[in-house]
Amino acid sequence: MRDIEYYRTRPKIDAHNHLNLGMRYASFLSWSGKPIPNFPRKMNGLDEMHDVIGKYTRPRCHTQEDVVALIDMSVKDAIADGVTVLEGSIDIGFMVHYQGNSDAFLKMVSNFVSSYSKKIRIKPELGLGKTFDKAKITQWAPILMESGVFTSIDLYGPEIEDGIEDFKEIFKLAERLGIKKRAHVGEFSDARSVRRFVEFFDLHEVQHGIGAAGDESVLRFLADRKVRCNVCPQSNYMLGAVKSLEAHPIKAMLDAGVPVTVGTDDLLFFNRSVAEQIFDLVSLGVITETDADKLLAEGI
Ligand SMILES: [Zn+2]
Helix, strand or coil, X not given: CCCHXXXXXXXXXXXXEECXXXXXXXXXXXXXXXXXXXXXCXXXXXXXXXXXXXXXXXXXXXXXXXXXXXXXXXXXXXXXXXXXXXXXXXXXXXXXXXXXXXXXXXXXXXHHHHHCCCCCEECCEEEEECCCCHHHHHHHHHHHHHCCCCCEEEEECCCCCCCHHHHHHHHHHHHHHCCEEXXXXXXXXXXXXXXXXXXXXXXXXEEECHHHHHCHHHHHHHXXXXXXXXXXXXXXXXXXXXXXXXXXXXXXXXXXCCCEEECCECHHHHCCCHHXXXXXXXXXCCCCHHHHHHHHHCCC
16 A cells, blocks of 8 residues: 555646645645634535635735735645646736736746746646626736736636626637636536536536536546546535545546546645545545556646
Protein backbone atom coordinates (compact mmCIF):
# COMPACT_ATOMS: atom_id res chain seq x y z
CA MET A 1 0.00 0.00 0.00
CA ARG A 2 1.46 3.33 -1.06
CA ASP A 3 1.64 6.13 1.46
CA ILE A 4 0.60 9.72 0.95
CA GLU A 5 4.17 10.69 0.02
CA TYR A 6 3.91 8.60 -3.13
CA TYR A 7 1.07 10.79 -4.37
CA ARG A 8 2.60 14.01 -3.10
CA THR A 9 5.85 13.44 -4.95
CA ARG A 10 4.31 12.42 -8.29
CA PRO A 11 4.00 15.14 -10.97
CA LYS A 12 0.33 15.99 -11.35
CA ILE A 13 -2.22 18.50 -12.47
CA ASP A 14 -4.80 20.50 -10.56
CA ALA A 15 -7.24 21.45 -13.30
CA HIS A 16 -10.02 22.59 -11.00
CA ASN A 17 -8.76 25.23 -8.61
CA HIS A 18 -10.41 28.60 -8.01
CA LEU A 19 -7.33 30.57 -7.11
CA ASN A 20 -9.17 33.05 -4.87
CA LEU A 21 -10.12 30.13 -2.58
CA GLY A 22 -7.31 27.68 -3.36
CA MET A 23 -5.27 28.00 -0.17
CA ARG A 24 -5.33 26.12 3.14
CA TYR A 25 -7.39 27.70 5.86
CA ALA A 26 -4.20 28.11 7.94
CA SER A 27 -2.65 30.15 5.12
CA PHE A 28 -5.79 32.24 4.76
CA LEU A 29 -6.17 32.85 8.48
CA SER A 30 -2.59 34.00 8.98
CA TRP A 31 -3.20 36.55 6.23
CA SER A 32 -6.76 37.62 7.04
CA GLY A 33 -6.50 37.56 10.83
CA LYS A 34 -10.22 36.91 11.08
CA PRO A 35 -11.27 33.36 11.95
CA ILE A 36 -14.19 31.73 10.18
CA PRO A 37 -16.23 30.03 12.94
CA ASN A 38 -16.35 26.21 12.99
CA PHE A 39 -14.33 25.90 9.78
CA PRO A 40 -13.70 24.05 7.53
CA ARG A 41 -16.93 22.15 7.99
CA LYS A 42 -19.40 20.10 6.02
CA MET A 43 -21.96 22.38 4.40
CA ASN A 44 -25.44 22.17 3.07
CA GLY A 45 -24.82 22.82 -0.63
CA LEU A 46 -23.57 25.92 -2.41
CA ASP A 47 -25.86 28.35 -0.57
CA GLU A 48 -24.12 27.85 2.75
CA MET A 49 -20.75 28.08 1.02
CA HIS A 50 -21.70 31.37 -0.62
CA ASP A 51 -22.87 32.60 2.75
CA VAL A 52 -19.34 32.09 4.15
CA ILE A 53 -17.81 33.70 1.06
CA GLY A 54 -20.10 36.71 1.43
CA LYS A 55 -19.32 37.13 5.14
CA TYR A 56 -15.66 36.20 5.44
CA THR A 57 -13.67 35.90 2.23
CA ARG A 58 -15.01 38.40 -0.29
CA PRO A 59 -15.14 41.33 2.18
CA ARG A 60 -11.46 40.71 3.00
CA CYS A 61 -10.37 41.39 -0.61
CA HIS A 62 -10.25 45.13 -1.32
CA THR A 63 -7.09 45.91 -3.22
CA GLN A 64 -4.83 44.64 -5.99
CA GLU A 65 -2.41 43.55 -3.25
CA ASP A 66 -5.18 41.43 -1.73
CA VAL A 67 -5.84 39.77 -5.10
CA VAL A 68 -2.15 38.98 -5.48
CA ALA A 69 -1.95 37.66 -1.90
CA LEU A 70 -4.89 35.29 -2.41
CA ILE A 71 -3.56 33.85 -5.66
CA ASP A 72 -0.06 33.61 -4.22
CA MET A 73 -1.23 31.55 -1.23
CA SER A 74 -3.08 29.18 -3.58
CA VAL A 75 -0.04 28.71 -5.82
CA LYS A 76 2.22 28.04 -2.82
CA ASP A 77 -0.17 25.46 -1.37
CA ALA A 78 -0.39 23.74 -4.79
CA ILE A 79 3.41 23.56 -4.94
CA ALA A 80 3.44 22.10 -1.40
CA ASP A 81 1.20 19.31 -2.72
CA GLY A 82 3.57 18.55 -5.58
CA VAL A 83 1.24 19.91 -8.24
CA THR A 84 3.32 20.56 -11.36
CA VAL A 85 0.61 21.90 -13.69
CA LEU A 86 -1.88 24.36 -12.23
CA GLU A 87 -4.79 25.23 -14.48
CA GLY A 88 -6.10 27.77 -11.99
CA SER A 89 -9.15 29.92 -12.39
CA ILE A 90 -8.91 33.69 -11.92
CA ASP A 91 -12.31 35.31 -11.63
CA ILE A 92 -13.08 38.12 -14.06
CA GLY A 93 -14.64 39.97 -11.11
CA PHE A 94 -11.12 40.72 -9.84
CA MET A 95 -10.92 43.25 -12.68
CA VAL A 96 -13.00 45.51 -10.41
CA HIS A 97 -9.96 45.89 -8.12
CA TYR A 98 -7.98 46.99 -11.19
CA GLN A 99 -10.65 49.57 -12.07
CA GLY A 100 -11.17 47.68 -15.33
CA ASN A 101 -7.56 48.26 -16.36
CA SER A 102 -6.92 45.10 -18.37
CA ASP A 103 -3.21 45.81 -18.90
CA ALA A 104 -2.54 45.96 -15.16
CA PHE A 105 -4.69 42.88 -14.55
CA LEU A 106 -2.98 40.88 -17.30
CA LYS A 107 0.44 41.93 -16.05
CA MET A 108 -0.43 40.58 -12.60
CA VAL A 109 -1.49 37.24 -14.12
CA SER A 110 1.58 36.99 -16.38
CA ASN A 111 3.85 37.77 -13.44
CA PHE A 112 2.57 34.71 -11.64
CA VAL A 113 3.26 32.50 -14.66
CA SER A 114 6.82 33.76 -15.08
CA SER A 115 7.86 34.16 -11.45
CA TYR A 116 6.82 30.59 -10.57
CA SER A 117 7.86 28.96 -13.86
CA LYS A 118 10.74 26.99 -12.28
CA LYS A 119 8.49 25.50 -9.61
CA ILE A 120 5.13 25.02 -11.27
CA ARG A 121 3.55 25.48 -14.67
CA ILE A 122 0.67 27.91 -14.20
CA LYS A 123 -1.88 27.92 -17.00
CA PRO A 124 -4.24 30.77 -16.15
CA GLU A 125 -7.92 30.29 -16.67
CA LEU A 126 -10.40 33.13 -17.00
CA GLY A 127 -13.31 32.41 -14.67
CA LEU A 128 -16.70 33.73 -15.70
CA GLY A 129 -19.43 33.87 -13.08
CA LYS A 130 -22.93 33.63 -14.50
CA THR A 131 -24.23 36.05 -11.91
CA PHE A 132 -21.53 38.70 -12.46
CA ASP A 133 -22.40 41.96 -14.28
CA LYS A 134 -23.10 40.90 -17.90
CA ALA A 135 -22.14 44.29 -19.35
CA LYS A 136 -18.71 44.08 -17.72
CA ILE A 137 -18.20 40.50 -18.93
CA THR A 138 -19.12 41.52 -22.48
CA GLN A 139 -16.69 44.43 -22.28
CA TRP A 140 -13.77 42.72 -20.54
CA ALA A 141 -13.81 39.05 -21.55
CA PRO A 142 -12.84 39.54 -25.24
CA ILE A 143 -9.91 41.84 -24.36
CA LEU A 144 -8.65 39.43 -21.72
CA MET A 145 -9.06 36.41 -23.98
CA GLU A 146 -7.35 38.05 -26.94
CA SER A 147 -4.30 38.87 -24.78
CA GLY A 148 -3.04 35.30 -25.09
CA VAL A 149 -2.49 35.12 -21.32
CA PHE A 150 -5.36 32.74 -20.61
CA THR A 151 -5.26 29.14 -21.82
CA SER A 152 -8.84 28.30 -20.82
CA ILE A 153 -12.16 29.81 -19.81
CA ASP A 154 -14.63 28.43 -17.31
CA LEU A 155 -18.27 29.35 -16.82
CA TYR A 156 -19.73 28.79 -13.36
CA GLY A 157 -22.68 29.70 -11.22
CA PRO A 158 -26.15 28.21 -10.95
CA GLU A 159 -26.23 24.99 -12.99
CA ILE A 160 -29.34 25.96 -14.88
CA GLU A 161 -29.74 26.55 -18.56
CA ASP A 162 -31.41 29.95 -18.17
CA GLY A 163 -29.19 32.62 -19.62
CA ILE A 164 -26.52 30.37 -21.09
CA GLU A 165 -27.25 31.93 -24.52
CA ASP A 166 -25.63 35.13 -23.18
CA PHE A 167 -22.28 33.33 -23.10
CA LYS A 168 -22.45 31.63 -26.49
CA GLU A 169 -20.45 34.37 -28.26
CA ILE A 170 -17.69 34.25 -25.67
CA PHE A 171 -17.33 30.50 -26.18
CA LYS A 172 -17.27 30.97 -29.94
CA LEU A 173 -14.50 33.52 -29.51
CA ALA A 174 -12.61 31.05 -27.31
CA GLU A 175 -12.90 28.48 -30.11
CA ARG A 176 -11.47 30.95 -32.65
CA LEU A 177 -8.61 31.84 -30.30
CA GLY A 178 -7.77 28.23 -29.47
CA ILE A 179 -8.68 28.69 -25.81
CA LYS A 180 -9.89 25.59 -23.99
CA LYS A 181 -13.58 25.72 -23.15
CA ARG A 182 -14.90 24.55 -19.79
CA ALA A 183 -18.01 24.96 -17.71
CA HIS A 184 -19.23 23.86 -14.31
CA VAL A 185 -22.06 21.40 -14.73
CA GLY A 186 -23.18 18.09 -13.26
CA GLU A 187 -22.11 18.96 -9.73
CA PHE A 188 -25.69 18.87 -8.48
CA SER A 189 -27.39 18.66 -11.88
CA ASP A 190 -28.13 15.50 -13.85
CA ALA A 191 -26.62 13.67 -16.81
CA ARG A 192 -28.91 15.34 -19.32
CA SER A 193 -27.69 18.79 -18.29
CA VAL A 194 -24.06 17.69 -18.65
CA ARG A 195 -24.69 16.53 -22.20
CA ARG A 196 -26.66 19.68 -22.98
CA PHE A 197 -23.85 22.01 -21.77
CA VAL A 198 -21.16 20.06 -23.63
CA GLU A 199 -23.15 20.25 -26.86
CA PHE A 200 -24.28 23.85 -26.45
CA PHE A 201 -20.81 25.28 -25.76
CA ASP A 202 -18.85 22.51 -27.53
CA LEU A 203 -16.92 22.05 -24.27
CA HIS A 204 -13.49 20.45 -24.16
CA GLU A 205 -13.81 19.81 -20.44
CA VAL A 206 -16.36 19.77 -17.66
CA GLN A 207 -15.77 20.99 -14.12
CA HIS A 208 -17.36 18.29 -11.91
CA GLY A 209 -19.63 16.40 -14.34
CA ILE A 210 -20.39 13.69 -11.79
CA GLY A 211 -24.09 13.87 -12.68
CA ALA A 212 -23.14 12.16 -15.96
CA ALA A 213 -22.68 8.94 -14.02
CA GLY A 214 -26.46 8.71 -13.69
CA ASP A 215 -26.76 7.76 -17.36
CA GLU A 216 -24.41 5.34 -19.09
CA SER A 217 -25.16 6.82 -22.49
CA VAL A 218 -23.90 10.21 -21.28
CA LEU A 219 -20.73 8.61 -19.89
CA ARG A 220 -20.20 6.99 -23.31
CA PHE A 221 -20.87 10.36 -24.96
CA LEU A 222 -18.17 12.01 -22.81
CA ALA A 223 -15.75 9.14 -23.42
CA ASP A 224 -16.33 9.19 -27.19
CA ARG A 225 -15.79 12.95 -27.37
CA LYS A 226 -12.84 12.69 -24.94
CA VAL A 227 -14.39 15.37 -22.76
CA ARG A 228 -12.30 15.46 -19.61
CA CYS A 229 -14.06 15.84 -16.27
CA ASN A 230 -12.10 17.62 -13.57
CA VAL A 231 -13.79 16.15 -10.52
CA CYS A 232 -13.42 17.19 -6.89
CA PRO A 233 -14.51 14.32 -4.62
CA GLN A 234 -13.90 16.09 -1.31
CA SER A 235 -15.83 19.16 -2.48
CA ASN A 236 -18.69 16.90 -3.59
CA TYR A 237 -18.72 15.23 -0.18
CA MET A 238 -18.41 18.43 1.88
CA LEU A 239 -21.20 20.15 -0.05
CA GLY A 240 -23.45 17.13 0.05
CA ALA A 241 -23.44 16.35 -3.68
CA VAL A 242 -22.48 12.78 -2.71
CA LYS A 243 -23.29 11.07 0.62
CA SER A 244 -19.75 9.81 1.16
CA LEU A 245 -16.46 9.42 -0.70
CA GLU A 246 -17.32 5.73 -1.04
CA ALA A 247 -20.46 6.73 -2.94
CA HIS A 248 -18.53 8.97 -5.36
CA PRO A 249 -18.99 7.94 -9.01
CA ILE A 250 -15.36 8.60 -10.06
CA LYS A 251 -14.73 4.86 -10.57
CA ALA A 252 -17.73 4.52 -12.92
CA MET A 253 -16.45 7.52 -14.89
CA LEU A 254 -12.96 6.03 -15.19
CA ASP A 255 -14.29 2.60 -16.13
CA ALA A 256 -16.47 4.16 -18.84
CA GLY A 257 -13.30 5.62 -20.39
CA VAL A 258 -14.01 9.24 -19.51
CA PRO A 259 -10.77 11.21 -19.06
CA VAL A 260 -10.72 12.29 -15.41
CA THR A 261 -8.52 14.43 -13.18
CA VAL A 262 -8.90 15.12 -9.47
CA GLY A 263 -8.96 18.79 -8.50
CA THR A 264 -9.21 20.70 -5.22
CA ASP A 265 -12.01 23.10 -6.24
CA ASP A 266 -11.59 25.32 -3.16
CA LEU A 267 -8.90 24.03 -0.80
CA LEU A 268 -9.90 26.69 1.74
CA PHE A 269 -13.29 25.07 2.14
CA PHE A 270 -12.57 21.40 1.50
CA ASN A 271 -9.06 21.02 2.90
CA ARG A 272 -7.92 17.97 0.88
CA SER A 273 -5.19 18.43 -1.70
CA VAL A 274 -4.98 16.52 -4.98
CA ALA A 275 -2.50 14.02 -3.50
CA GLU A 276 -4.59 13.60 -0.35
CA GLN A 277 -7.79 12.99 -2.28
CA ILE A 278 -6.24 10.37 -4.55
CA PHE A 279 -4.72 8.73 -1.47
CA ASP A 280 -8.14 8.77 0.27
CA LEU A 281 -9.89 7.24 -2.75
CA VAL A 282 -7.36 4.38 -2.91
CA SER A 283 -7.37 3.85 0.87
CA LEU A 284 -11.16 3.58 0.92
CA GLY A 285 -11.12 1.14 -1.98
CA VAL A 286 -13.08 3.50 -4.25
CA ILE A 287 -10.37 3.26 -6.92
CA THR A 288 -7.38 0.98 -7.47
CA GLU A 289 -3.72 1.98 -7.55
CA THR A 290 -3.88 1.52 -11.33
CA ASP A 291 -6.76 4.02 -11.44
CA ALA A 292 -4.70 6.38 -9.28
CA ASP A 293 -1.81 6.22 -11.74
CA LYS A 294 -4.23 6.96 -14.57
CA LEU A 295 -5.49 10.03 -12.69
CA LEU A 296 -1.93 11.19 -12.08
CA ALA A 297 -0.95 10.76 -15.73
CA GLU A 298 -3.94 12.70 -17.06
CA GLY A 299 -3.22 16.21 -18.23
CA ILE A 300 0.54 16.35 -17.72
ZN1 LIG B 1 -15.43 24.64 -9.02
